[in-house]
Amino acid sequence: xxxxxxxxxxxxxxxxxxxxxxxxxxxxxxxxxxxxxxxxxxxxxxxxxxxxxxxxxxxxxxxxxxxxxxxxxxxxxxxxxxxxxxxxxxxxxxxxxxxxxxxxxxxxxxxxxxxxxxxxxxxxxxxxxxxxxxxxxxxxxxxxxxxxxxxxxxxxxxxxxxxxxxxxxxxxxxxxxxxxxxxxxxxxxxxxxxxxx
Numbered sequence: 001x002x003x004x005x006x007x008x009x010x011x012x013x014x015x016x017x018x019x020x021x022x023x024x025x026x027x028x029x030x031x032x033x034x035x036x037x038x039x040x041x042x043x044x045x046x047x048x049x050x051x052x053x054x055x056x057x058x059x060x061x062x063x064x065x066x067x068x069x070x071x072x073x074x075x076x077x078x079x080x081x082x083x084x085x086x087x088x089x090x091x092x093x094x095x096x097x098x099x100x101x102x103x104x105x106x107x108x109x110x111x112x113x114x115x116x117x118x119x120x121x122x123x124x125x126x127x128x129x130x131x132x133x134x135x136x137x138x139x140x141x142x143x144x145x146x147x148x149x150x151x152x153x154x155x156x157x158x159x160x161x162x163x164x165x166x167x168x169x170x171x172x173x174x175x176x177x178x179x180x181x182x183x184x185x186x187x188x189x190x191x192x193x194x195x196x197x
Contacts, residue, residue, distance in 0.1 A: 001129040001147075001167035001174060006040065010096035014123075018102025021125045023049035027056055031101070034058045035121025038105055040093055042066060046126035047075035053124070054084045061118070063088045063107065096123060131168045140164075147171050155186035156193075163189050 003021030005011060011019060020026040023039065027049075037057040039050045042064040053060045062079065067089050069076040079085050088107060094115065095106035105120045131146045141149045141158035148157055148164040155163040165186035166179035 001131040001171075003125055004128045004130055005125060006093060006127070008093055008095055010098070014096045014098050014102045017100065018098060018121065019096055019123045019125070023053050023124045023126070027053045027122075027124070032056055032122040036061070036119055037122040037124065038063055038093065038118070038120050039124045039126055040064075041126035041128075042069045042071060043126070043128075044071045044075050045128075047071045047079045049124055049126045050079055050085055051082065053122075054082060057084065057122075060085045061088055062086070063091050063093055065092050065110065066090065093123065096120075129167070129171070129174060131171075133168050136162075143171075145171060155182060155189045161193060163193075 005021070018031065026032070027037075032053070033056050035057055036059045037053050038061045039046050039053065040063045041049075046062060047069070050060050050062050062085060064087065080087065090110045092108050092110070093105050094108045096102055097104045097106065097117070102120055102123055104117050105123055106115055106117050108115050131148070133142055133146050133148050136142070136148065137146065139159060140162060143149055148169040150157055150164050150169050155165050155169075157164050163186045165182035167174050170178060170182060
């Protein structure tokens, strides 16, 4: 799966130079320590990432395009009450600025139509992932988000002899270590399948 991007001005030049799609993967890097970090999103993932970043950041800002979160009430309340987190409601990031690394972001407030610049050490996208499964969707069952459906406890797809592993079927963990574990499961399932042919 690949992380969904905003495609704002400056994003391509500053990707992995202050812009990331995984706070858990990158948030502890020296680049982000004691800095001003911005998280884009409004679901549980955005809440988790913002809370994680509070361990390392001076300040964390959540930029959300609506006036209320999609996240569960519990997660939203944890974020709203956290002293290091500020929420920029009804707003979007429209530009990333920096030379060799991210230095600031331009925020657009949708209610006032104001655009303003904030200094930023990091920008994290928590707006979802898109599994690389579209080439299989015509003959293997996928869910509404495009993730390949596997039989519980296995890597077997809806088509006999076709197995799936990693982010293409994992919408929860999406970590290299879990993908490797799924790969091991798939290898065992494939071997078992071939032994019974």
